[in-house]
Each structure stands twice: as C-alpha cells, then as structure tokens.
Amino acid sequence: MQPFIQFESVSKSFGSMTVIDSLDLTIHKGEFLSLLGPSGSGKTTILMMLAGFERPTRGTITLDGMRIDQLPPHRREMGVVFQNYALFPHMTVAENVAFPLEMKRLPRHEIARKVARALDMVRLGSLKNRRPSQLSGGQQQRVALTRALVFEPRVILMDEPLGALDKQLREHMQLEIRELHKRLGLTIVFVTHDQSEALTMSDRIAVFNAGKIEQIDSPHAIYDTPRTRFVAQFIGETNLIEADVVNVQNGHATIALGADLAAKVRSGPELQAGQKALFSLRPERMRLGAEPAGDNSLGMTITDCIYHGDHMRVQLARGNFTFTARCERLAGDWTVGTQVVVSFDPRDCTVLTS
Amino acid sequence: MFRTAQTFFGLLVVTFLLMPIVAILPLAFTSSVFLTYPIEEYSLRWFVELTTADAWRLSIMNSLIIGLGATLLSTVLGTLAALGLRTKALPFANLLRTMFLLPMVVPAVVLGVGMQMLFVNLGVASTYPGVIIAHAVLCVPFVIVSVSASLQGIDPSVEKAASSLGASPVKVFRRVTLPLALPGIISGAVFAFATSLDEVVITLFVAGPNQRTLARQMFSSIRENISPTVVAAALLLIIGTLCLGGLAALLRWRQERIALRAAP
Ligand SMILES: Nc1ncnc2c1ncn2[C@@H]1O[C@H](COP(=O)(O)OP(=O)(O)O)[C@@H](O)[C@H]1O
Ligand SMILES: [Mg+2]
Numbered sequence: 001m002q003p004f005i006q007f008e009s010v011s012k013s014f015g016s017m018t019v020i021d022s023l024d025l026t027i028h029k030g031e032f033l034s035l036l037g038p039s040g041s042g043k044t045t046i047l048m049m050l051a052g053f054e055r056p057t058r059g060t061i062t063l064d065g066m067r068i069d070q071l072p073p074h075r076r077e078m079g080v081v082f083q084n085y086a087l088f089p090h091m092t093v094a095e096n097v098a099f100p101l102e103m104k105r106l107p108r109h110e111i112a113r114k115v116a117r118a119l120d121m122v123r124l125g126s127l128k129n130r131r132p133s134q135l136s137g138g139q140q141q142r143v144a145l146t147r148a149l150v151f152e153p154r155v156i157l158m159d160e161p162l163g164a165l166d167k168q169l170r171e172h173m174q175l176e177i178r179e180l181h182k183r184l185g186l187t188i189v190f191v192t193h194d195q196s197e198a199l200t201m202s203d204r205i206a207v208f209n210a211g212k213i214e215q216i217d218s219p220h221a222i223y224d225t226p227r228t229r230f231v232a233q234f235i236g237e238t239n240l241i242e243a244d245v246v247n248v249q250n251g252h253a254t255i256a257l258g259a260d261l262a263a264k265v266r267s268g269p270e271l272q273a274g275q276k277a278l279f280s281l282r283p284e285r286m287r288l289g290a291e292p293a294g295d296n297s298l299g300m301t302i303t304d305c306i307y308h309g310d311h312m313r314v315q316l317a318r319g320n321f322t323f324t325a326r327c328e329r330l331a332g333d334w335t336v337g338t339q340v341v342v343s344f345d346p347r348d349c350t351v352l353t354s
Numbered sequence: 355m356f357r358t359a360q361t362f363f364g365l366l367v368v369t370f371l372l373m374p375i376v377a378i379l380p381l382a383f384t385s386s387v388f389l390t391y392p393i394e395e396y397s398l399r400w401f402v403e404l405t406t407a408d409a410w411r412l413s414i415m416n417s418l419i420i421g422l423g424a425t426l427l428s429t430v431l432g433t434l435a436a437l438g439l440r441t442k443a444l445p446f447a448n449l450l451r452t453m454f455l456l457p458m459v460v461p462a463v464v465l466g467v468g469m470q471m472l473f474v475n476l477g478v479a480s481t482y483p484g485v486i487i488a489h490a491v492l493c494v495p496f497v498i499v500s501v502s503a504s505l506q507g508i509d510p511s512v513e514k515a516a517s518s519l520g521a522s523p524v525k526v527f528r529r530v531t532l533p534l535a536l537p538g539i540i541s542g543a544v545f546a547f548a549t550s551l552d553e554v555v556i557t558l559f560v561a562g563p564n565q566r567t568l569a570r571q572m573f574s575s576i577r578e579n580i581s582p583t584v585v586a587a588a589l590l591l592i593i594g595t596l597c598l599g600g601l602a603a604l605l606r607w608r609q610e611r612i613a614l615r616a617a618p
Contacts, residue, residue, distance in 0.1 A: 051518050073517040074525075086515035090533050099529070103520035151520065 004029040004187060005050070005155065010059030010069075012045055019045050020211045022059070027155075032181050032188045034198040037208030038234070043191040045211075047157050050189065052076050063154065074103070079148030081158040085140045087132035093143050094119065094128040100151035118150040122176075138169045145177070149184070159191045174201055195235050199223065207231050225350055232280045232350065239323050243279040243351070245271050255279055255351060258321045264295045265349040278352040283326035285348035288314065288340045297343040302336055316342060375592065382585040389580050400586040410583060413571035414590075417551060419482065420567055424489035424550040429543040431490065432497025433535075439498070440505050451498075458495040465491070466559030473560055480562025488560045489553055493546035500545060504538025505531075541605040544598045552591065 005027035012020040019042045027033050035043040048054040049061065052073035061069040068076055079100075088096050094115055101111040119125045122142045132140055141161060148156055161177075162170045178201050181188050192198050198205045199219045206216040207230070214234075215227045226232035232240060246254040246262065253267035257279060271277070287293070300323065304315035312330055316323040323342060334340065381389055385397035404410045438444065439451055457465060469488050470479060478484035508531065516526045554569045561570065568591065572584050 051514075053514055053518075072523075073514070074520050074522050076518070077520070078518060080515060080518040082511045082515060084509065084511060086509060086511040088512060088516070088530060099516070099521075100519035103525065147515075147519065 003027075004064060005189075006062045007046075008060045008062070010049065010056045010061060012042075012049060012054060013057045018211065020049075020056075023211075023213065025206065025213065025216070027187065027189060030185050030187055031203045032178070032186075032190065032201060034190045034192055034202040034205045035208060036192055036195060036198040036205050036235075039193055041208040042211040043193075043208055044159055047080075047159050047189065047191050050155070051078050051080050051157055077151075077153045077155075079151065079153035079156045081144050081148050081156070081161045083160045083163060085132070085144040085161075087140055087143055087147070089132055092129050092131055093124060093135070096132070096143055097147050097150050100147065104151055114150055118146050122146050137165055138173065141165065141173060142176075145180075149180070149186070154187070156186050156188045157191075158188065160193065161190075162192075162197065163194075170197075177201065199235070207234060209234070226280065227352070229278055229352060232278075232352065237283055237324070237326075239279075239281045239283065241279045241281075241321075243277050245273055245275040245277050245351075245353075247273045252346060253351070255349075258319065261298060261318065261321060263298075263344075263349060264346045265351050266346045267351070270353055271351060275353055280350040280352065281323075281344060281348065283313070283324045284311075286323065286325040286327075286342050286344050288325060288327055288330070288334075288342060290341065292341050293343045295346050296349075297341050299339060300342050302334060302338050302340060304336060305330065316340070378585055379589055379592075381582050382589045384582055387581060389582055389585065400582040403581075403583050404586050404590070407583070409566070409571060409575075410568075410587065413566050413568045416565055417568040420485050420489060420565065421547050421550040423482070423486035424493050425543050425547040427486060427490040428493035428497050428546045429539060432494045432542060432546075433501050433539050435494070436498050436501035436505055437531075439502065454498050455495045457491050462492075462553075462555035466556040469556065470559040479560060480565065482565060485557065485561045485565045485567075488556050489550040490546075492553060492556065493549050496545035496549055497539075497542035500542030501535060501538045504535045508534045537605045537608050541602040544602040544605070548595055548598045551594065 003026045005025075007023050007025040010020060010023045010025075011018060023046070025046075035046060037043055045054060049056055049069070052068075052071060052075075056069050059069075060067055063076075088099065091099070097115045097118055098111050101114055106114070115128075116125065119128055122145065124139065124142055124146065127135065127139060132143065135143065144161070158177075162173050165173060174197060177188075177190075180186065190198075190201065199222075202219055204216060205219055205222050207214045207222065209230045215222060215231045217225075217227075222231065222235055226235065226238075229240065232238050241257050243255045243257050243263075246256050248267050248271050251267060253265055253271045255263050255265055255277060257263055263279065265279070298318065300316040300318045302314055303317045303322075306313040306315075311326050311328055314325045314327060314330070316325060325342065378389075380393060381391075382400060383396045383398065384393045385395040385399060386393070404414070435454055439447055439454075441447075444450070465488075469491075473479035473484045473488070476484075478487070512534075513526050513530055516530045517523070521529060551567075552569050553567075554573050557565070557567055557570045558573075561567070566574075568587060572587050575581070576584050
C-alpha cells in the first residue's frame, strides 16, 4: 500500500486554543481508517481540514503527492457524509444523488443512468421521488452515502454517520458500509467515538486524545497491545495496576503487582528491572478455577457477581488489590466470599512503561 | 370562570380593533354622496369614481409603481444585507444589524424631514426615484428580518455538503441557499409592498403632486371633501393587504415546513 493522504506536522488552533497539535498521519489507498476518540478530541476538525472546510494553522496535507490544504472544498473531490446527513431538503432523493454529477457537468442521460444504478445498489430505487423528510433515518443515511459515492470521489469522509440510528439499524449499516468498502475498493476515513464500531469496521484505527494520536494500528493490535494508558482504558475494559518490574529474563519479566503478588508477563526489549510500569489485563482473559493452572495463578476472593445475560462480571479482591473478571458462567456453588484461583497467560498481559 | 373572562376580554379587544372597519366599509357601497347611515340605496358608483376620476386613478397607478419599485429595491438590498450579516467573520455584525433595522423604530417624521432635506440637495425630491428610495428605506428592515429568519433555518452542513460534492460558491448559492431562502425572500417582498402601500408620512415629505399615492390621496381627500370614494379606496387597500398578508402567511407556513424537514 502506498501513502495516499499525508498529514505532515499539521496543527490547528481556534483563537488561542490548539485543537490539533503537530499531527502526522498517513492514510493508504483503499483502506478503512477510523478516527476514534472521546468527544472534543479533534476528530471532526481533522475531517474538516481534509474536506477543506478548515485550513490548517500550520503544516501540509497532500493527496496523491499533491498539496491540497489550500484547495477549496469543491475542488478536492471528497465525498463527505455528515453527522446529520445534510441532504438537500428541497430536492428529491434522485435530485440529491444527481447533484454531484450535475456539478461534474456529465451529460443528462449518463446522470440518469448513474443515479438509477446507484439507487438500486442501496435498494432505494422505489423511493427516488420522495423528499428527505419523507424518509426514515436509515433511508436518509443511505441516500447521504449514495450521494457521496456516486461521483466516484477519491476519498469518502464520514463523521459519526451512524450516531443517530438505533442499535439494530446501526449494526446493519456498519455491515453495509464495510461491504461497500470492500466491493468498491474505497478509501474511507471514518470518525466515531464508538469503539466497537471502530473495531468491527476498520482496517486501522487511530486513537485520538486531546488532538494527538495515541496509537494507530490494526483493531487487533489496538485491543491486544495498547501502547498507552489512555488506549488501554479507552478501548474495551481493562484492569490497570501500577506495578514494578522485578526482573527480566529471556523474553519474560516478573512484575510485582503488590506486596505479595507477582505476575509473569511476556517482555519486549523495552522492559528493564527496577522500572515503574503499568500492568493491564483484560477481564475476559482471566480464568477462574479451583486449582492453580499455568504461569500466573493468584488466590483471590469473590466480592461481587453481576449478571449480564451472556456473561458474568466478577469482582475479585485480595487485600486492597482488586480485579474485574468476565466469565461465561460460574461453578454452581460459588458465591460472594468463595476463594478462587485466578489464572492468566503471560501473553495476555500488557505492560506499559511510559 | 377565568377562562370565560379571558374569552370575553379577547372578544372585546377584537371588536375594538374591527369596529371602525366594520362601521365604515359598507358605506363604500352607498349611492349617496354623504358618508352617513342608513344606506338607502346600494351602488358601485364610488368604485367607478375611483377608476375614472383622474386624481384617484393616478394615485392608484402611483401606488403600484412606487410600491413595486420600492419592493424590488428593498428586496434586493435586504436580501444582500441578510446574506452579508450571516458571514461568520463579519466584524460588528450586531451593530450593523441594528443599524439596518433602525428605520423600523425611528419616527417616520424624523426620517421624512431628513430625507426631504437630503433629497432636495441631491435633486431627487418630488421624483419617482426619490419616493421609491424613501419607501425602500422603510421596507428594507422587513426584508432583512424575513430573509434572516429563513437563512437561519438552513443547516450550514447542507451548504457544506453541496460544496464538498463539487459545487462552487456561486453554485451553492444558486442551487441550495437561494431556493431554501426563497420563501423568506418572497414573504419579505410581500411585507415590503404592504409597507409601501400604506405609507403616508414620508410620502408627505418627499413626494410632489405627481407622485401622490393612494394612501396620500385618501389622506388629503378626507380633509377636503369627505366622499365615499375614500371608503371605497380603503376597502381596496384592505382587500389588497389581506391578500398579501394571506400570501405571506402561506409562505411562512411553507418555510416552517421546510425548516422542519431540514432538521432530521
Ligand atoms: N469552529 C470552531 N471554533 C472554535 N472551536 C472549535 C471549532 N471547531 C471545533 N472547536 C473546538 O475544537 C475541539 C475539537 O472539536 P472537534 O474536532 O469537533 O472534536 P470531536 O469531533 O472529536 O468531538 C473542541 O474543543 C471544540 O470546542
Ligand atoms: Mg465531532
């Protein structure tokens, strides 16, 4: 994959407030990149700079090797899907979809053909003469998507496009967008604050916090090997414990979690004995049993059980040290107060040193 | 109890507002030369008088010419002003808006005196362009208010969407902003026309005998000789205003529906 879009030390300030601080970001052709972060972290600002509605205060943005940061929006050929769809209320569905083609001055019959084909693709052919106000949220969403796709833009930008839909429809649209991405080989930059959406849809995820990229990686790597405390906490659920590195030996390290608790973890080259570190372990990577098993086994007491339908959330404690575990079911006679052994694989632990 | 009192009071106010009109209008159809009840015989002679007597015919023509001119001028200027006031980075936007709306609150007499002096110096006193400009000054605020309201109803992301889809700023304006603002522009124009139609005070100052408008003609004829022609003219004005008001209400209603649509 070649670099397609490149942000080079891009900063953006509104007045005295710096929203994006020296951002470097590469987007490849044909990839589905999600910008994930809490509200206010600058995701929309990045998208708006890419679309041309905001100019970077500093830095450059290139597309296919050409500088675009000073181009006006209408000359960037980017299909933008807005959070609230932004359909033209005074035009029908077909007129909405025809709009970008008319702007390209395509011949009339070709426009008609392309509009019909595009609407059929998203199964909206029968609604082509309706106004946006006569459509459901999901249908409006599909029209907005179709309108952004139909003129074959170089990139599709989406700003929380599914935020207003209910859960079921949202999941359906996620699949539909993913499918379109694969079938048409689109380059998509997708803004969301919903981590599960980002995890299921993306080729890569850029996790943002306060205008900076915390980590940019595949969904797998983001979830399994978070590089910062923020990423570990923001994506999924985790047990985070301040710890000390006791020793490091051929690929493994021993971490002191508390006075009488230690864990063996897989170690990269960055760990050194005596370092302060942050230990992270996902609740679903723990196993609860009666007997010790494997490299890491800690005796703990169940302090609470919460039923979630498809799984249980179990609070465990030992002294003032606590863990949250997630398991499918508990052995029949376990209740609050039962002593159990918590075991986990060294490969499932993440240790952060910074 | 309270509700009854409320209804009663409401009816009282409506009666008070409508009585003068109801009391006088039937006299437009009298055949007598006096403005008195009872009406002995009905006729349309005063309407005929309105369209044949030179003074009245001319004044109706003048009202239409000046009204249309002022409407055109104020609609263009007011729409441009409303568009300009929407610009994000405009300095002193609020001050400017207040200035534009000032003619609504400044006493017409003051404006009239000022304009007369100014127009004499400029050589446009007692000319059609002069009266049209004077009326337009009064009409512009109505257009600005109306157009601003409809511009406010436009979701900015709709215009952004248009430009991201390849529309140049001019195209965005023509294909998106203007159509969405059109109901507001038209209803602003209707208000402007209605304002010009019943404007007397400033007309007294800046118009000459040749630009005598219908309202002005009614004003002077009521002092000279009270003939039922005045009432017939009044009826004409009321019907015209009601039609325009109805048109404006219709457009407002449509505009609200479009604004409602714009919000998902
Ligand atoms: N036009 C603007 N003027 C001033 N501040 C802005 C503007 N746009 C965004 N911001 C600020 O920039 C920050 C990031 O906003 P945004 O990019 O919308 O975040 P996100 O999309 O991640 O929620 C916020 O604190 C917001 O208040
Ligand atoms: Mg946002």
